[in-house]
Amino acid sequence: MLTIFPRRPALLALAGFPLLFWAQPGLAHATFENGQAEQNSTHKAVIRIPHGCDGQATQTVRVTIPEGVIAVKPMPKAGWAVQTTRKSYEQPYTLYGREMTEGVSEIVWSGGQLNDDHYDEFVFQARMTDRLPVMQMVHIPVVQECATAKVSWTEIPASGQDPHALKFPAPGIRIIAANQQMAQHRHHHGAQAAPAAPAGQVIRAGDIEIIAPWSRATPGGAKVAGGFMRITNKGVAPDRLVGGSAEIAGVFEVHEMRMDGNVMRMRALEKGLEIKPGETVELKPGGYHVMFLDLKKPLKTGDTVKGTLVFEKAGTVEVSYTVQSMGGGGHDHGQHKH
Numbered sequence: 094m095l096t097i098f099p100r101r102p103a104l105l106a107l108a109g110f111p112l113l114f115w116a117q118p119g120l121a122h123a124t125f126e127n128g129q130a131e132q133n134s135t136h137k138a139v140i141r142i143p144h145g146c147d148g149q150a151t152q153t154v155r156v157t158i159p160e161g162v163i164a165v166k167p168m169p170k171a172g173w174a175v176q177t178t179r180k181s182y183e184q185p186y187t188l189y190g191r192e193m194t195e196g197v198s199e200i201v202w203s204g205g206q207l208n209d210d211h212y213d214e215f216v217f218q219a220r221m222t223d224r225l226p227v228m229q230m231v232h233i234p235v236v237q238e239c240a241t242a243k244v245s246w247t248e249i250p251a252s253g254q255d256p257h258a259l260k261f262p263a264p265g266i267r268i269i270a271a272n273q274q275m276a277q278h279r280h281h282h283g284a285q286a287a288p289a290a291p292a293g294q295v296i297r298a299g300d301i302e303i304i305a306p307w308s309r310a311t312p313g314g315a316k317v318a319g320g321f322m323r324i325t326n327k328g329v330a331p332d333r334l335v336g337g338s339a340e341i342a343g344v345f346e347v348h349e350m351r352m353d354g355n356v357m358r359m360r361a362l363e364k365g366l367e368i369k370p371g372e373t374v375e376l377k378p379g380g381y382h383v384m385f386l387d388l389k390k391p392l393k394t395g396d397t398v399k400g401t402l403v404f405e406k407a408g409t410v411e412v413s414y415t416v417q418s419m420g421g422g423g424h425d426h427g428q429h430k431h
């Protein structure tokens with residue numbers, strides 16, 4: 094089987110691609126929707142498949158389950174058959190007082206047809222055991238197979254290697270301490286904590302402060318919108334906005350937009366957006382922004398859009414964006430032919 098690399102922005106540039114191209118979601122990697130999981134918890138893992146094999150539709154998705162991830166149950170998917178392969182664990186695990194010596198080592202969804210310009214999600218549930226070290230990534234290789242090609246998201250960074258240097262990184266989940274997620278839950282949902290701040294207000298999560306998130310009304314039929322805000326890091330260590338979600342969007346990305354000569358380029362920030370200690374970064378039209386892709390409905394002036402932002406250190410933060418009118422200065426996403 095022939096392996097074809099996903100299209101790269103550089104190739105488009107070499108080909109003399111015209112004005113105003115931007116990194117399509119088609120260029121994105123296979124990733125997990127929620128990039129972190131508590132140790133010793135049952136986790137819902139959602140694999141996001143953003144494109145096919147360079148034009149071909151994906152027909153099979155293979156997921157290799159690493160050691161330390163047990164009690165795996167794939168979610169059946171309409172239009173796809175699901176099969177699992179089992180193997181003996183290196184060492185037995187005890188779960189709810191029961192010894193487990195073997196379990197799922199591979200999940201295969203097959204017989205589907207996910208077009209190259211479509212996006213889909215594949216879900217499984219698993220127990221993240223305490224053999225997965227806290228604050229480290231567990232890498233879960235994913236392979237997409239098409240009619241005559243495949244894309245293998247199977248590269249795992251060597252110790253000390255920057256995972257962003259990899260071309261086809263295996264999607265990963267960061268393991269966090271059990272009480273860390275609890276603290277975040279209490280912070281955002283608990284009785285003593287304030288509910289998610291209304292739009293326009295200041296939202297605090299650890300050392301991170303998020304000020305006045307807003308978005309713009311979308312012209313008819315637009316499938317994308319930008320999200321803007323100011324983010325301040327009040328701590329002493331750098332943090333990074335690495336992802337998030339929005340209830341109205343199928344896909345969420347962190348983007349930058351900048352002039353390169355006279356070409357406006359927009360691209361997903363694969364490493365996320367760094368917020369240095371003591372700094373405020375402004376996400377604004379024409380600059381850094383978060384991007385809502387695959388919009389489920391248009392945004393109207395006065396709407397509130399709920400979502401989350403995920404920071405490397407501050408974790409998952411609930412935010413809501415006030416939708417402002419399309420007019421006004423700055424670069425409007427709608428004019429950039431998303």
Ligand SMILES: [Cu+2]
Pocket residue numbers: 319348349359360382383384
């Ligand atoms: Cu964008």
